[in-house]
Amino acid sequence: MLSEATIESVQVLLDNVWILMAAVLVIMMQAGFALVEAGLTRGKNVANIFMKNLMDFCIGALLFFAVGYAVAFGGDMTGLGSYIGGDGWFLAGDGIFTYGTLDKFVFFTFQVAFAATAATIVSGAMAERTKFKSYILYSAVISAVIYPIVVRWQWGGGWLFQLDTPFHDFAGSTLVHMTGGITAAVGAAFLGPRIGRYGADGKPRAIPGHSIPLAILGTFILLVGWYGFNAGSWLAAGTEIGAIAVNTTLAGAAGAFAAMMTTWLRSGKPDVAMAGNGLLAGLVGVTAGAWVVNGLGAIVIGLAAGVIVVYAVSFFDKIKIDDPVGAVSVHGVCGAFGTLAVGLFSTIESDGIVKKGLFYGGGTDQLVSQVIGVAAVAAFVFVAAVILFATLKATVGLRVDPQEEIEGLDVHEHGFPGYSHAD
Amino acid sequence: MLSEATIESVQVLLDNVWILMAAVLVIMMQAGFALVEAGLTRGKNVANIFMKNLMDFCIGALLFFAVGYAVAFGGDMTGLGSYIGGDGWFLAGDGIFTYGTLDKFVFFTFQVAFAATAATIVSGAMAERTKFKSYILYSAVISAVIYPIVVRWQWGGGWLFQLDTPFHDFAGSTLVHMTGGITAAVGAAFLGPRIGRYGADGKPRAIPGHSIPLAILGTFILLVGWYGFNAGSWLAAGTEIGAIAVNTTLAGAAGAFAAMMTTWLRSGKPDVAMAGNGLLAGLVGVTAGAWVVNGLGAIVIGLAAGVIVVYAVSFFDKIKIDDPVGAVSVHGVCGAFGTLAVGLFSTIESDGIVKKGLFYGGGTDQLVSQVIGVAAVAAFVFVAAVILFATLKATVGLRVDPQEEIEGLDVHEHGFPGYSHAD
């Protein structure tokens, strides 16, 4: 017999199937991050890098299940609850928060993949010199506490979402990427540069990565996963996912093109690693506004992000924040930029969700909220990261000893080299 | 005009789309298996390893189409039919078996991916010393006959499914993984250890794999594919896929964490390859119970599997079963363990499908059926594998000659090295 519920139930199933597939795509991004970081660093640290990325996901998933999800989405959203949640530990309870028609386990799978992403971003900036034990501890704290608090503020219905003009960060340029990027910057600053990164004259010397194939394969995998990241953030099956996917494509493509052209014009040769980072920069940039900008806006954001990332990398080089893979520039700087860009290029006016941007006649309301959101998240993450890394430095220590750094973390931290030429 | 059929037809389409996507994820696991095996072995055999994995899928798919599917799912399920099928050769006939609302071709695609997995598991344990011709013949027999018979007993509606308390192996801890793992153990035993694997003193000497990046990239790809493997085994769109995915995530994560900690405590350093194997061990372990356990059960299974795999690897080392990638431990031992764990941790009582496990007040009924299923499959596969490998050894021969083994299978078996440094 036909009943209203039947049609609805099919729609519910479709929503759940689609978001689970999107979550799987985002989980695949873990491989992409590992490959990019491994490719842009030296072969003597490659096993350490894969191990860090593996544990980001594994420890992060266990802790996000136990704690993080409750902090991000649990309990009611008034008072202190608009800053931090606290219900639904271990995903237990019938009243646990989920979104729309999504089964709580499907929503969790999507969210846990995002949490792992935030943690993984930091890995790259701290590569080639961080103690594995400290890394594990750091990664645990961001997955269980820091990232979930930031998510609470917006996707968990907290104070940023409760602004008169709500902050808008569709898929996480700020919540995921800038959170990762700022933590990365603090971590890299606490660690100091790798041995040999700056000459006796204080000038930066490039330490080339050991494998462009790994790096660009990782970039392609990240691109693929980003369709789940952005289009999946609609959190239901909707025809809107098409435009979101197109914006994702265009911004990434424009970012790669712009970064390539910028290096070509600056140094006379199109740089491959930077083109890959440009793709990622464009993707990070459009993530906040993937639903609210049009194709032109996506291209402008991508082009700008692709240029910005090149100059940001130079800037951090100059101030001696040694970030081997450019994570701070890609995720931190372009994450902030992309979030602010919503206030400029939003073409959509949806009551209580988002207002039109400045360039589309919407005034500065949305832009102001974007500034508030970016500034608040940046300030909180900065302070939290300083406390975290200062504590780790004072206790277990952050950095491996120089001999280990010179000989490679693979053998010293893990007992075996990442590459073996044994017969 | 509205009609009942219309709503149903959309649901049917959704089921088919979802299971086809899940099948594609499982097919992607072929790349994961190839990478893990290649990474954990030496560079001189790398082309051989990729070729074996390629042919597992290609020859396996052709034979499963021609023969295997009919053996697993064809004909009626009484009498001899509860042990072996025999209808629907070449997927022909209108009455051919499929599941629920699935188109027979969609169901076949999902099943053929599983068949390829079972065959591929063996490859790792027999790496670096098996004649390619023998490998091809073995792989053909498992895809066409051995694996399909085992599937017949349970998923094909055979005698294990017909037990008063049916055996429960949701996505194949026993049917797929243990079948592969036991065949792998027999194969490795028939072959004998690689030259140099044991010193003059009889003690094992590690032969390090040539590339952690390949191995862990493969592990990530397997993780991604496992969401199709487990959640797809619901064989329809259902909100249950969420909990299945979460159990998969938690068990894999717990397995990696436990294996890492076990090696850290045993040897003083967290071992990267073993952490990867721990992830796979956790995934194999939860595969049987992915639908019937809760999050806590999944974590317990994963933690246990992660510890078990480390000790199992040491055990097979000691008894001189040389398994270069740990396939017997990961798939055989943890496959059996995970299947038995259903009898302990099942929280679901579903008439004629599964009973609650011992720890959830369900008595020993399910556990007994699990023991029967594991023992029966193990016994059958063991005997079949002994016959198979004894026959191959007596005819075409199993092992390459020592010079070839020392110089590498790539050049001798395939004519070219896997890596070339030509200008």
Next chain:
Amino acid sequence: MLSEATIESVQVLLDNVWILMAAVLVIMMQAGFALVEAGLTRGKNVANIFMKNLMDFCIGALLFFAVGYAVAFGGDMTGLGSYIGGDGWFLAGDGIFTYGTLDKFVFFTFQVAFAATAATIVSGAMAERTKFKSYILYSAVISAVIYPIVVRWQWGGGWLFQLDTPFHDFAGSTLVHMTGGITAAVGAAFLGPRIGRYGADGKPRAIPGHSIPLAILGTFILLVGWYGFNAGSWLAAGTEIGAIAVNTTLAGAAGAFAAMMTTWLRSGKPDVAMAGNGLLAGLVGVTAGAWVVNGLGAIVIGLAAGVIVVYAVSFFDKIKIDDPVGAVSVHGVCGAFGTLAVGLFSTIESDGIVKKGLFYGGGTDQLVSQVIGVAAVAAFVFVAAVILFATLKATVGLRVDPQEEIEGLDVHEHGFPGYSHAD
């Protein structure tokens, strides 16, 4: 309240979700193409190869958005419009063409992935000696103009689709693969062979690729993506996607098996790279008829393509078209073969879409249309490619200078080697 629109709207959402997922799978093929090309060539050019594949997608996507989509699908289809479109630039306008129930952005995402594939195919044949600047320009022209015109003729509703018995190329054996393959042949001929490819005696000398792992990993990724390519070409959710997926599996498997056996019989050893190319040849071959052939037809097409590709590679070797990865043979020759095979093995008679093939009692009508389509596309693409490459050769130049070719394109074109062994 129930309404007809509600059921329809769920179906529409399902169609869009499925095709977006299929598009993502096709986009993943970019990584596969990059890996195959990189693996089958030398390490000194590997960064250049990844950069080319990255830019194929990025520049291609921007131009297909701006221009290509309008040329392929825009405007009305009569008169000149049956040869070239011209509306919907930048995907703008409400009346923009889409297919069936697909959102225009979803359809675009699927189509842009195909456009990138066509461009990428050429890269392999021109590897290791093409100026990057020329490559960029070529790639732009094919994505913006040449490929879209070919698509217009058939999928855009143009003259090939308007034949009394319409040309049938389900997922693009001709439109995508042969277009890429013929352009590749012309490009390789204009470039001339790599230094050292032919001895002083004029005989070909093999230049081995540097990494079978990269090449076969890429092959696996292409296989996975091909399910999106072929099954997605149904352009809606339908149970037909099952049979399409099975045909894809069988033809690919048969192609790999046949190519392996052919090399085994010819040279005494089963060749790994050629087995991989055989898989791709089978996939290319079945792409035109994936919907209209049955399993047997798919196997026959795959077996034939696997044999053909081996001999085609030898043939181009002999006539001194130096195609480092066999792209002309795989995509050009097997693309043409597979398209013609529709006229032989089609089992489906669907009014105005396709007729039965010769071997299934359908007469020669479909075969004649297939010949017309293949010949017309081949002729157009050949002429367009000659004009394109002649123009590039006469202006910016096609080929790097000999010193750069010998030392590698990575350092000369991009400033850094693809692999670094720095400490």
